[in-house]
Amino acid sequence: MEDFKLMKGNEAIAHAAIRCGADGYFGYPITPQSEVMETLMDLKPWETTGMVVLQAESEVAAINMVYGGAGCGKKVMTSSSSPGMSLKQEGISYIACAELPCLIVNVMRGGPGLGTIQPSQADYFQSVKGGGHGDYRLIVLAPSTVQEMADFVGLGFDLAFKYQNPAMILADGIVGQMMEKVVLPPFKPRRTEEEVRQECPWGTTGKLPNRKRNIITSLALEAEVMENINLKLQAKYREIEKNEVRFETHHCEDADYVLVAFGSIARICEKAMEMAREEGYKVGVLRPITLFPFPTNPIKELSKKVKGFLTVEMSAGQMVEDVRLTVNGAVPVEFYGRMGGIVPSAEEILAALKEKLIK
Amino acid sequence: MTTKDIINPANLVYSKAKLMTENPMHYCPGCSHGVVHKLIAEVIEEMDIQDKTIGVAPVGCAVFAYNYIDIDWQEAAHGRAPALATAIKRLQPDKFVFTYQGDGDLAAIGTAETIHACNRGENIAIFFVNNAIYGMTGGQMAPTTLEGMKTATCPMGRNTELNGYPLKISNLLAELDGTCYVTRQSVQKMASIVRAKKAIRKAFENSMAGKGTSVVEFVSTCNSGWKMSPHDSNKWMEENMFPVYPLGDLKDTEKK
Amino acid sequence: MAKFKGAVVVNTERCKGCDLCVQACPSHVLGLADQVNSKGYHFSEMKHEDDCVGCSACGYVCPDACITVYKVKIQ
Incomplete structure (x- = not known):
């Protein structure tokens, strides 16, 4: 028989993150998603899987910690809600341009401005059309059940690594706060340092004599080079459109x-x-x-x-x-x-x- | 003995660190950044930690630092280098992780990231080049611009009533319980360069010993922004910058 | 007392003629060349090579890592 648990969508995200072998979570409290970090702090994964969980000083810092962690080839994530997501847009644009995998969770609340802590879906444009500056896209998954909140953590990471692109779980406050039965994904060990080096040869894991130095950057001053980076990104987005539609x-x-x-x-x-x-x-x-x-x-x-x-x-x-x-x-x-x-x-x-x- | 005879590998006493790449640096002639880059490369080479060192480059003049030292690098968003370094170090605790930041990056837009990384006592080294001006964008006022000093955005000189005071950010960071070593150095003379290099080495060693955050500020010149020759900039720095940003250790938990 | 004699080699293509090495040299060995490199900089060169003692001050202050110093001990 399957092992059903009863929990909030936000809690399911936290459990699933540990179980799918995430290396790090960096967040900042904001309603209605604070249970993600609270649950992680309660579960203390650093004592079991070695996963790092850190409360940052702001959403800006949290997304840039994700940028740093993702640049090392690590499986890293953050979560926030609408006003916090606005603050993260700068970092997300850099991560998208640098073609790094990571998972971002937005449990949407009503806006604009400080708005309300009640549920909303008004961050659709921000999430699917880019959000920050420049031409980029996120892979955006929209869960409708607590089960999908749990399942999309692993799926989001898989897609993020497959396409070296940030993936987002775009949930509304309802599915974040609602309690439902859920079957959590099975435990998957975190990758070893060697596995990270193999899976992400581009990561800043320390320059060994057998390879050139790895540089994670989103900067290219020459127009031709920058256009080529954009063309490569666009080709990737077309590939994602071809392969990853789910409905x-x-x-x-x-x-x-x-x-x-x-x-x-x-x-x-x-x-x-x-x-x-x-x-x-x-x-x-x-x-x-x-x-x-x-x-x-x-x-x-x-x-x-x-x-x-x-x-x-x-x-x-x-x-x-x-x-x-x-x-x-x-x-x-x-x-x-x-x-x-x-x-x-x-x-x-x-x-x-x-x-x-x-x- | 002729010069030709002396030029022999056996007699070599000073040369470019092997870790410095062949890429010519984009900095203006006489810029302090080049000397700081060299020192960091020399220390990494001497400690034999090329395979364990990850640098985080800023936005500002040193944005291309990754082109010059042959290690793995990440290029941060403006001011966010300490946030990136926090994650890099926590996820790879066996690595030497440092940020390289200018005054605008570290002490204006990135103040929060700087203070909180230091306050958490992240086991990283922060190398801070303070030339009291925004060099890359064309010489605008920085948080560390001196009172009365002219820049593109305070052409009549920094007016403290309008712009506030030169930010002594290193003094502030020395007050935080998370920092173990905060020092102010300069790189305009052979003797000061030797001292600055020792400070860099100590910062790297502290980061692996888990003592907390080390901050090395380099009081520097920006001869283009200051509109002086490199040599005159050095003199101006000694006469005007050093009284506001005096050299020496601000904190060293080793020497209690 | 032992005496030293040195020699400085400048990577003239990397040099930007900033003059810091010229100013740093205690023996006034260096000066900027009349010629320029491909970027148009008057690069640094030894003007009085006999006076060099190989102290390396020029190398230390050079921001562009374009100076190599050699030194020998003479009686």
């Missing part, structure tokens, strides 16, 4: 209308879908699991047979822009959202669906 559908086979939502809201959309079907409306749900790469092909395919899409978000409408770009006018794409920390109910979503699309 989930419910009852889309016969659907006339499709609700598109990520994270916790997709679960509420499932409820709205059930209510609609009870009333005789053929409604389906598409949940993007990767927000970058965005599931364009499945949405494009659906647009050939459905009458319309309703994108539901806890924001003023961010992902809906990507849905509209994908559908490209073939059928209507409407939006329903709540802001400031308010979670839309299934009834509201159904009402919006009827008002905006079914009519």
Whole structure:
């Protein structure tokens, strides 16, 4: 029998980090994700796996510690919530340009500004369109359950190392704070120094006589060199778009209308879908699991047979822009959202669906 | 005996450290950075720790430090070198980890990272080149710019009412329980260079002995920014910088 | 008392003619050349080689690591 535990999504992140052999966590307290570092400090992985856990003086310092650790080829991560993520953007841009793997967790709260500690999804643009300066992308995973919070830690690290690119778990405050049953991933030992040197020959592990010195940098003053770095990054992002799209559908086979939502809201959309079907409306749900790469092909395919899409978000409408770009006018794409920390109910979503699309 | 006879490997008494690469340095003629680079390379070579040393370069004139010393390097965001070094050292405790930072990087934009790395007593060495000006961006006012000193952003001279006072950051760092060694050195004369090199070696040794953070400040010149010849800059530094930033150990927990 | 005689070799391509070695030399051996290197710098050279005692002050102060010093003991 599987070993179920009951815990918060934030706690699941911490347990999973230790179990997937992470080398270091660097963070700064901010609601609603402080349980990640609290759980790690409680579990004391430095006594068991040797994982380093450090409370930094700011989110800026924490992401730059991640930069330093990632440059050594280590499996390092940080977590924060929206205002803290704004502070981390500079560091993330450097890490993306230097092509280093790391895992960043954002448990979103309502903004802008100091905003609220209630849940939100209004960091979609920041997360999937870059966020900091320059042309770069993160691999963005959007969990909707505590189980996925646990599972995406390992997946995020795997994708980050596969593409030498920062990966992000973009969760909302609901899935961070909510308690659910979860099966934690099995323990995987941390890599040895030798394994790190082999897996990451580019890491600053100390210059041995048999190799040139390794330099981790994001600086190239010559325009041609910098353009080539950008072209290489763009080619990598296209490769990620080709290989790593993840999504989930419910009852889309016969659907006339499709609700598109990520994270916790997709679960509420499932409820709205059930209510609609009870009333005789053929409604389906598409949940993007990767927000970058965005599931364009499945949405494009659906647009050939459905009458319309309703994108539901806890924001003023961010992902809906990507849905509209994908559908490209073939059928209507409407939006329903709540802001400031308010979670839309299934009834509201159904009402919006009827008002905006079914009519 | 002719000069030609003397030039013989057997008679060699001074030469470029092997760890200094062949890349010509981008610094302006006479810049103090070059001397500090050389000393760090010499110490790493003498301690035979090339394979165990990781440097963190700053943003500022020394942004390309990684081109000149043949070790592994990371190039930090502006001011964040101590944060990178913290993680590098904690994740690889058997390595010698140092940051190389200028006054703008360490004492303005990176003040928080500097103070907290020192306060945690990170077992790293911080090499701090203080030339009282932003060199790379074209000679603007730095936190360490002297009162009355002219720069591109205080063309009438630093006015303390407007710009505050020269920041004696090393004195501040010496107050922190996490630092074990804070010293102020200079590199304009043979004797001071010999002392500065000893300080660098001590900082490296402290970092491996787990004593806490070592900070070596090099009171330096920026002849381009100061608009003087290298030689006149040295004289100006001795007359104007040394009274505000006096040389010597500010803290050494070994000598209680 | 033992006497020393030295010789200085300047990597003239690396030298930027900053003059610090010239000023640092206690025996006034060095000076800047009339010629320039490929970057246009008047590089440092021995003007009075007989006076060099191999003290290495020039090498220590050189920011560009372009000076090599040799020294022999003579009676």
